[in-house]
Amino acid sequence: MEIPTRDGDGYLESMSDWTPEIAQAMAEADNYELNEQKWAHIMKAREFYEEFGTVPPIRKFVKYIEQDQKEVFDLWMTGPMKPITKYGGLPKPTGCV
Numbered sequence: 675m676e677i678p679t680r681d682g683d684g685y686l687e688s689m690s691d692w693t694p695e696i697a698q699a700m701a702e703a704d705n706y707e708l709n710e711q712k713w714a715h716i717m718k719a720r721e722f723y724e725e726f727g728t729v730p731p732i733r734k735f736v737k738y739i740e741q742d743q744k745e746v747f748d749l750w751m752t753g754p755m756k757p758i759t760k761y762g763g764l765p766k767p768t769g770c771v
Contacts (some may be wrong), residue, residue, distance in 0.1 A: 677699050677703060678696065689764065727765070729766075
């Protein structure tokens with residue numbers, strides 16, 4: 675599958691290009707594994723974005739998904755909002771991520 679144009683950080687240049695298949699292809703190209711739990715976070719972040727028109731900061735996101743922040747960090751092994759938004763086809767998070 676051909677991956678649409680991405681910026682220097684690996685984010686899609688156009689949000690409208692996103693599909694789950696493209697997200698999977700992006701992750702594979704980055705040697706990044708998306709498991710079921712990570713997919714759940716990606717879909718919840720997309721839901722949040724649709725509802726509020728913004729990417730949530732991590733504190734707000736963990737409250738939204740009703741999970742412990744440490745568990746979310748442990749799952750992603752990094753600041754979780756960057757990969758969540760990147761593979762979710764969302765804008766880059768701003769502020770504290």
